[in-house]
Amino acid sequence: MSFNRFNAFSGYGIGVGLRVPHLSHILENKPVVNWFEIISENYMVGGGRPLAVLDRILEQYQVVQHGVSLYFGSAEPLNREHLKRLKALVRRTGTPWLTDHLCWGSVDGRYTHDLLPMPYTMEAARLTARKVRQAQDFLEVPIAVENVSSYAGFHVSEMTEWEFLNEVVERADCGILLDVNNIYVSSRNHDFDPFDYLNAVPAARVAQIHIAGHSRFEKYILDTHDHPVVPPVWKLYEHAIRRFGATPTLLEWDDRIPSFREVHAEALKAEKYMPAPVAVPA
Amino acid sequence: MKLRETQRRMAKALMLPLAPSGRMRKRAADGSLMSREAAAIIKPNHRLSSVERLEIYSRSYWFRLLGSLAGDFPGLRAVIGDRAFERLAVAYLSDCPSRSFTLRDLGSRLEEWLRKNPAFGGRRLTLALDMVRLEWAHIAAFDGPEEKVLGPADLVGLKPSLRVGVQPYITLLELSYPVDEMRIQVNADSSGAQAASNVATKKRYRKFPGLSRTRPDSVFLAVHRLDLSVYYRRLTREEFRLLSALRARRSLAASIRFAFEGSDVNAEDRPPMLQAWFAAWASFGWLTCRPRKRKGAHSS
Numbered sequence: 001m002s003f004n005r006f007n008a009f010s011g012y013g014i015g016v017g018l019r020v021p022h023l024s025h026i027l028e029n030k031p032v033v034n035w036f037e038i039i040s041e042n043y044m045v046g047g048g049r050p051l052a053v054l055d056r057i058l059e060q061y062q063v064v065q066h067g068v069s070l071y072f073g074s075a076e077p078l079n080r081e082h083l084k085r086l087k088a089l090v091r092r093t094g095t096p097w098l099t100d101h102l103c104w105g106s107v108d109g110r111y112t113h114d115l116l117p118m119p120y121t122m123e124a125a126r127l128t129a130r131k132v133r134q135a136q137d138f139l140e141v142p143i144a145v146e147n148v149s150s151y152a153g154f155h156v157s158e159m160t161e162w163e164f165l166n167e168v169v170e171r172a173d174c175g176i177l178l179d180v181n182n183i184y185v186s187s188r189n190h191d192f193d194p195f196d197y198l199n200a201v202p203a204a205r206v207a208q209i210h211i212a213g214h215s216r217f218e219k220y221i222l223d224t225h226d227h228p229v230v231p232p233v234w235k236l237y238e239h240a241i242r243r244f245g246a247t248p249t250l251l252e253w254d255d256r257i258p259s260f261r262e263v264h265a266e267a268l269k270a271e272k273y274m275p276a277p278v279a280v281p282a
Numbered sequence: 283m284k285l286r287e288t289q290r291r292m293a294k295a296l297m298l299p300l301a302p303s304g305r306m307r308k309r310a311a312d313g314s315l316m317s318r319e320a321a322a323i324i325k326p327n328h329r330l331s332s333v334e335r336l337e338i339y340s341r342s343y344w345f346r347l348l349g350s351l352a353g354d355f356p357g358l359r360a361v362i363g364d365r366a367f368e369r370l371a372v373a374y375l376s377d378c379p380s381r382s383f384t385l386r387d388l389g390s391r392l393e394e395w396l397r398k399n400p401a402f403g404g405r406r407l408t409l410a411l412d413m414v415r416l417e418w419a420h421i422a423a424f425d426g427p428e429e430k431v432l433g434p435a436d437l438v439g440l441k442p443s444l445r446v447g448v449q450p451y452i453t454l455l456e457l458s459y460p461v462d463e464m465r466i467q468v469n470a471d472s473s474g475a476q477a478a479s480n481v482a483t484k485k486r487y488r489k490f491p492g493l494s495r496t497r498p499d500s501v502f503l504a505v506h507r508l509d510l511s512v513y514y515r516r517l518t519r520e521e522f523r524l525l526s527a528l529r530a531r532r533s534l535a536a537s538i539r540f541a542f543e544g545s546d547v548n549a550e551d552r553p554p555m556l557q558a559w560f561a562a563w564a565s566f567g568w569l570t571c572r573p574r575k576r577k578g579a580h581s582s
Contacts (some may be wrong), residue, residue: 048510106383116289119288151335152338156288
């Protein structure tokens with residue numbers, strides 16, 4: 001079972017990303033959903049509709065925060081104001097763990113608003129791990145870092161992506177949000193075996209799994225989150241669950257979003273790969 | 283190459299505006315070849331060259347940010363037209379790259395930038411500026427912070443020396459054009475379209491059909507929210523001055539004096555007018571117990 005200190009030993013099961021087009025359906029119909037993942041930045045505001053809606057969701061559901069802009073891998077220090085606002089949201093949601101990406105996206109105070117790939121060097125691993133530790137200490141909640149999809153590699157890289165991931169999480173003593181779709185996308189774009197990646201991940205640190213769809217172009221695959229999960233990604237997921245045990249899993253669908261029922265049904269396909277619960281004698 | 287240098291060079295390259303074709307430019311502003319710069323940082327593979335791999339990120343950057351700005355300023359886009367808006371957006375983002383972790387703040391410097399770069403506002407610069415101010419106020423009203431409300435019961439027996447505040451999410455605007463009506467028209471035209479800041483959109487807006495006939499009109503406006511929706515409320519000159527004075531931390535008595543300076547409202551009509559205004563503002567939750575020290579005034 002991948003219930004560990006990085007996901008607060010919480011058996012959350014299968015969740016869905018909370019998205020604006022679904023809000024009225026969720027608030028009116030209160031569908032049974034194990035948990036929702038929210039994009040932290042969408043709720044790091046002063047007030048108004050976003051926080052009011054979030055409070056209504058929190059009355060009914062468990063929520064886990066997922067961020068897109070901490071940029072642990074950027075060479076510049078963490079933004080203190082950002083951390084303060086994030087901590088206020090952590091207190092509001094009671095998220096049992098918090099995730100963001102193993103990437104960079106800002107330089108000299110300028111933000112690209114993208115999840116840019118890391119050069120896989122020891123210098124970068126040390127800096128990234130230090131920043132994850134700082135954030136974890138400040139936020140007082142376990143952090144798990146997510147592997148991103150990438151379309152470019154650097155000349156300066158000294159190791160594979162999974163070696164870099166392992167170096168960072170060991171140094172930071174943090175969890176992993178393993179995105180199996182991202183592993184698949186990157187494996188096609190960089191010509192490696194995605195199962196080599198999966199087999200190298202330290203099982204005890206996997207806090208959560210992401211699944212999603214992508215778009216295939218002539219020369220590369222783009223992580224678009226606008227399709228159902230493809231069979232090769234389900235195969236990776238199956239392998240991951242066999243290695244890590246039942247793990248909190250979340251489906252991301254961010255563009256050309258279908259109805260909530262369709263998205264939820266797609267997410268629940270993951271159940272088929274989860275180990276059956278062990279019967280406990282009375 | 284050290285991490286910081288790698289990141290600086292890659293960010294500089296991907297933030298270079300795209301060519302009109304939507305592809306990456308062949309040369310940087312200093313004339314250097316982008317293919318050479320990309321090759322110095324990024325490994326090619328057997329399907330994509332270094333610069334093609336970099337281009338995936340550059341296109342993504344520009345599509346995301348241009349889509350976000352277009353989503354936040356549909357009224358400006360309708361005032362100056364699609365092509366002029368795109369030129370303005372590229373120039374603005376080149377001069378003022380995002381300095382916030384959230385795309386919500388992308389347009390925070392647009393008014394200031396447009397004042398310094400009036401050529402991008404087209405022939406109706408004042409109208410374009412009014413629209414920018416309104417649309418930024420709309421964002422502030424949507425999710426700005428709220429302070430403890432002074433309700434109708436709290437108004438009984440207020441002393442003239444007291445200072446009350448105005449909710450920080452409210453922006454008071456003195457405008458030269460009826461851009462509130464125009465923005466409502468844009469919303470109606472694009473109903474159903476998503477205005478989420480992180481979704482790139484290719485939706486094209488028609489210019490306002492009656493734009494050439496739009497005449498200046500002095501408008502005093504409060505951009506506020508009620509029941510979590512954003513509204514534009516027209517104010518009289520006196521109301522606007524009174525709210526502006528309260529926001530500037532003046533006492534009730536001083537604010538009222540300021541409100542009616544140069545006013546042609548009869549003295550006997552003023553008390554019932556004030557009573558009605560305060561009752562309305564209290565019912566909207568506009569007034570707060572503590573006057574707030576503001577970094578910059580939005581009103582003019």
